[in-house]
Amino acid sequence: MATQTAPARQNLPVESDSLIGRDRDLSELLRLLETDRVLTLTGASGIGKTRLALRLAAQATASFRDGVWLAALADVSTRAEVAARLCGALGVMEEGRRDPLETVGDALRGRSLLLVFDGIDGVADHVAEIAGALATSCPSVSLLVTGREPLRVGRETVWRVPPLPVRAPADGAEPAADCAVRLFLERARAAVPDYASSPAELAAVNRICRRVDGVPLAVELAAAWAGRVDAAGIDAGLAAALEGAGAGADRNGAPRSLVLDAVVGWSHSLLSMPERVLLRRLSVFPNWCLELAESVCAEEPLLAENDVLDLLSALLDRSLITLTGEHLNRVRYRLPAPVREHARERLAEAGEDERIRARHTSRMLAVAEDLGRIAQSSRAMPWRERFAYWDRAASEYDNIRAALHWSVRNGRVRDGLRLCAGMRPLWFTSCQFAEGEEWYAAFLSAAEADPDGPAAGAEPEDGGPAVGALRGRVLVYLAELAWPRKRFDETAAMARAGADLCRAAEDWTTACLAENLLALIAGVRGDAGAARRHVAGVLELARSTGDLWNEAFALNLQGSMAARDGSFAEADTRFNTSLMIMRGMDHRWGVGSTLMAHGAAAEAHGDVQTADRCYREAMDIHRTIGAAAELAACLAGVGRVARRLGSVTQACDYLGESLHLCHTTGQRGGLAETLASIAGVADQQGMREEAARCAGAASALLESSGWSGFGSPRFPLAVDVTGIDCGGELRSSWEEGRRLGVEDAVDLAAGIADSGRLPRPRPAPAPLSAPPKKALTRREREIARLVGEECSNRTISERLVIAPATVARHLANINRKMGFNSRTQIAQWVTRHSGRTDRG
Numbered sequence: 016m017a018t019q020t021a022p023a024r025q026n027l028p029v030e031s032d033s034l035i036g037r038d039r040d041l042s043e044l045l046r047l048l049e050t051d052r053v054l055t056l057t058g059a060s061g062i063g064k065t066r067l068a069l070r071l072a073a074q075a076t077a078s079f080r081d082g083v084w085l086a087a088l089a090d091v092s093t094r095a096e097v098a099a100r101l102c103g104a105l106g107v108m109e110e111g112r113r114d115p116l117e118t119v120g121d122a123l124r125g126r127s128l129l130l131v132f133d134g135i136d137g138v139a140d141h142v143a144e145i146a147g148a149l150a151t152s153c154p155s156v157s158l159l160v161t162g163r164e165p166l167r168v169g170r171e172t173v174w175r176v177p178p179l180p181v182r183a184p185a186d187g188a189e190p191a192a193d194c195a196v197r198l199f200l201e202r203a204r205a206a207v208p209d210y211a212s213s214p215a216e217l218a219a220v221n222r223i224c225r226r227v228d229g230v231p232l233a234v235e236l237a238a239a240w241a242g243r244v245d246a247a248g249i250d251a252g253l254a255a256a257l258e259g260a261g262a263g264a265d266r267n268g269a270p271r272s273l274v275l276d277a278v279v280g281w282s283h284s285l286l287s288m289p290e291r292v293l294l295r296r297l298s299v300f301p302n303w304c305l306e307l308a309e310s311v312c313a314e315e316p317l318l319a320e321n322d323v324l325d326l327l328s329a330l331l332d333r334s335l336i337t338l339t340g341e342h343l344n345r346v347r348y349r350l351p352a353p354v355r356e357h358a359r360e361r362l363a364e365a366g367e368d369e370r371i372r373a374r375h376t377s378r379m380l381a382v383a384e385d386l387g388r389i390a391q392s393s394r395a396m397p398w399r400e401r402f403a404y405w406d407r408a409a410s411e412y413d414n415i416r417a418a419l420h421w422s423v424r425n426g427r428v429r430d431g432l433r434l435c436a437g438m439r440p441l442w443f444t445s446c447q448f449a450e451g452e453e454w455y456a457a458f459l460s461a462a463e464a465d466p467d468g469p470a471a472g473a474e475p476e477d478g479g480p481a482v483g484a485l486r487g488r489v490l491v492y493l494a495e496l497a498w499p500r501k502r503f504d505e506t507a508a509m510a511r512a513g514a515d516l517c518r519a520a521e522d523w524t525t526a527c528l529a530e531n532l533l534a535l536i537a538g539v540r541g542d543a544g545a546a547r548r549h550v551a552g553v554l555e556l557a558r559s560t561g562d563l564w565n566e567a568f569a570l571n572l573q574g575s576m577a578a579r580d581g582s583f584a585e586a587d588t589r590f591n592t593s594l595m596i597m598r599g600m601d602h603r604w605g606v607g608s609t610l611m612a613h614g615a616a617a618e619a620h621g622d623v624q625t626a627d628r629c630y631r632e633a634m635d636i637h638r639t640i641g642a643a644a645e646l647a648a649c650l651a652g653v654g655r656v657a658r659r660l661g662s663v664t665q666a667c668d669y670l671g672e673s674l675h676l677c678h679t680t681g682q683r684g685g686l687a688e689t690l691a692s693i694a695g696v697a698d699q700q701g702m703r704e705e706a707a708r709c710a711g712a713a714s715a716l717l718e719s720s721g722w723s724g725f726g727s728p729r730f731p732l733a734v735d736v737t738g739i740d741c742g743g744e745l746r747s748s749w750e751e752g753r754r755l756g757v758e759d760a761v762d763l764a765a766g767i768a769d770s771g772r773l774p775r776p777r778p779a780p781a782p783l784s785a786p787p788k789k790a791l792t793r794r795e796r797e798i799a800r801l802v803g804e805e806c807s808n809r810t811i812s813e814r815l816v817i818a819p820a821t822v823a824r825h826l827a828n829i830n831r832k833m834g835f836n837s838r839t840q841i842a843q844w845v846t847r848h849s850g851r852t853d854r855g
Contacts (some may be wrong), residue, residue: 019768024082026104027131028340034070035201036194037063044071044174048078048157051172052150052213055160058176059271060353061232065133066787067176072131072159079157080129089134089352090413092420093449094141097306101145101667105130107681108446108644110720111499115449116145120152125758127155134352135162143168178229178271184221195224199234203241206332210241219246226253230271232334232351233278239334240285272353282333292317293326294335295365297350298358299375300794301413304345311374313314331586342410343403372421376430379418383437384409390440391524391602393563398603402640408441423457432457432485439492444604446644448496455493462486480520487516491529498765510536527553527565534572546576564605567596571609578616579618587625607636607645614652627656645687647676650688658696666696667771674768678761686761687717693764696771702830704808704838705767705823707745711752711758751809763823770827791832798825802838803845 047054048071057062072083086104091097098115102108107122109115123130130149135142143166149156150170160166165173179195199220203210211220223246227233237249244252260277264396283291296312297303303311305324313320327348330336335354339347350358362368386408389401408415415434422431435454442451462482480488490513497506514529534549550569557566590613597605614629634649654669670693678687694709755763791799794815801811809820815822826838835841 076706119682161552181224195229200236295361376418387437484520671768683720707748708752711749715753
């Protein structure tokens, strides 16, 4: 779940300090971005690729209609992780049965934006695949990439980021004019205002900058010691460090990595012992907050917990750690990549690697298991308090991912299963199907390979669940992620196997979840008897164990099944009881989901007042908590009800917003249902051909999404919104709609929705009156004339060399402007005013 759904233009971090010496580079790079689709900034670590890319992206925001979006990839390593990070940055939701990168491509095809991939070195092959696909399929999407090496894809322009210039001293030259020297002095004088004010000191600063070859991070690391060491002392120390590292000769290209490592080592040597201990232990974090550093890194006698804050501040002053911003009222930090690599080596040398990583994993287990425990806890608690666990897990996702990787590398199967089980609410509600399935499968496979391993069946010493019990839980959760992918046989088999293991371990909550899944599968397969038996079993078990969440969910399913059977009074009772339980827990997501099912049942029954009330309350809830799929479904529901109540303007407002949200977040199932709803509006307004095209597009899209006949993957009770007669003379229009691409279909539906948003004008002018001189554009007059010649939309599109969807949009505008509601009226008007439609 996201915290908000309001549109934004970028997700770039706030810059913490100035960028020096890159004005000319920025000017040239901005020019390249205007023409080049893939721009890659390359260079050694510490050269300033990320800082330059972020400043470039910030300055380019105005050039991209749909904004600038950053996907930071420094701490990911698999294709699924890249996809998850990309979807998160763009607000695109994974679809159950489709490669998430295909969904991204569809969502971006009609958008004009800049996508920034920062730190691709560990996943360059995956980013190259994505970049190649987007460059081909999304003509208005540009990519800005940073890495040590180019992607080597078509249409790529490579810009090797140079070091900051620094010249050798010369008579009359001003050392402070060099960019590297300017950077050193700005950072140094932040601590010592009059630092290096004499010519001799300036000359020493110039030597320092030349020794480190103008590498910005090396310059900043050296300048950070200005408060304790004079310029001559820094110069001498660096000279010795570089000579000892074999990097004392002239340097360019690859040897800069040796220079930077030597500078990091020199800075490390000046730290106190507690500072060194903290720095090496911080290397286990991709990023962290103070509380996390205290809980993982503090360990007597080397490091006391009360000392961590002061030590963090000291390391920050030395430029060895940086701030990344603030989240959940906690300041977050990270180590620059070269510093982190050096600190990791020191951690291994100290023999602390396994112990500190185990402490880190233990802390992540607490975060993940708190989420798993609270997400569907039956205990009543304020929603804000419950949702905070989602937020905390999301903020520590990089750390949880690092713990998962460490667990799988080191065979810590039980820890991995516990992490996976805890992350289930975040993976499911955020639609992170691909990565979640990948981790579930990895640890289930490891557990099956060693079924008699440590704690496989026995009670572990820490009192937590054994591997056997965890396998059952994770099998059910994997089945839950497989359900939206429509793999029903596989889902049912996993749910049954998981349920058996959970019953043996007396994990009744997960056993109930498995039975609810089996009821869903039986429902979509048309086996109503089996669905009822599963739900009845859930209710009996949930009530005997006090599991209010699963009881409410089962009642929700009973309501949906009763509505399908036509028993709407019983459905109302079941839904209202479920709502009472969810409201008692103050579980907003559960309340919203139940209201949506209740609204769909009421809509199917023709009870539009109840449907409107349910959809609107659910819409407010899901807008507040940022559940995009649920919000889009609610908007469409309100729009359909408004149409049935005769409010075309309101229907078009809500359906237009749903259309935009589904399209930008990549929800093909939701997009198909909204297209069908807009087709209903067009049909009601007499725009029969447009309605048939829109319905055809909806039909094709619903089939391609894999949910034809089953409703949408998140909401199994589908509402029939395609009840439009597209036979006879409208058959060709319907087939034309089925052939439309997604962008053209959205354009068609958006045109229909836009035409209905404004109040329609008065009836058409008197038969003998001339049309308003400026009512129609030249293109609209051309299309009107061809309609008068009885040309079909396809013929018009071929004659004018425009898309059929564009023709439909122009026809909708003509109807709106002239007060018409059919092609016949347009043709009659053209006949009456023959000779006038081509004149202004």
